Amino acid sequence: MNARLQYKLEGNWLGVEHFLTHMPEKVFLAAQSGQVLAAQAFYGKLMEAFESGGAGYGWPELKSKYSKWKDKKYPGKEMMNLTGSYKDAIQITQNKKGFSVYVGIDPNAQSPLTGGSGFTVAEYARVQEVGALNRGIAARPLWGP
Numbered sequence: 001m002n003a004r005l006q007y008k009l010e011g012n013w014l015g016v017e018h019f020l021t022h023m024p025e026k027v028f029l030a031a032q033s034g035q036v037l038a039a040q041a042f043y044g045k046l047m048e049a050f051e052s053g054g055a056g057y058g059w060p061e062l063k064s065k066y067s068k069w070k071d072k073k074y075p076g077k078e079m080m081n082l083t084g085s086y087k088d089a090i091q092i093t094q095n096k097k098g099f100s101v102y103v104g105i106d107p108n109a110q111s112p113l114t115g116g117s118g119f120t121v122a123e124y125a126r127v128q129e130v131g132a133l134n135r136g137i138a139a140r141p142l143w144g145p
Contacts, residue, residue, distance in 0.1 A: 020099050028098075035101035039092045042103050049142055050087045053078035059140040080128060080140060083112050089121040 020028075049057055059079060062070065074082050081087055089109035094101050109121040131139030 032098055039101045039103050043092055046090055050081045060138040085111050085121050
């Protein structure tokens with residue numbers, strides 16, 4: 001099955017851009033400040049999830065064999081925080097014009113556990129988010145409901 005996704009922007013987007021680039025400075029700063037505060041609150045929730053090992057997120061327990069290996073090789077590390085690379089790659093950024101604030105994963109961050117394969121932290125995060133049944137990895141959603 002070949003699925004196809006297409007989207008179309010409707011409306012006066014040039015007018016929206018003009019409004020955003022010419023709005024009064026106080027309105028711009030208030031909107032920007034609100035976005036920054038929301039991003040910081042979301043970022044804080046993400047950090048809490050890492051520090052608690054996913055408490056309150058309903059993540060399934062680690063498989064026994066993996067849990068034993070992890071406890072031996074990386075004692076005391078919380079779930080999804082084996083090396084800290086996933087947690088450390090999460091950042092708050094703004095677009096160049098300052099209109100939008102984002103919380104996301106640094107797309108260039110590399111995972112140290114992939115043996116130089118070029119597997120990025122973002123790719124690792126995706127596997128954790130949705131799971132990989134063929135590898136026995138349960139989904140542990142952090143970003144979505």
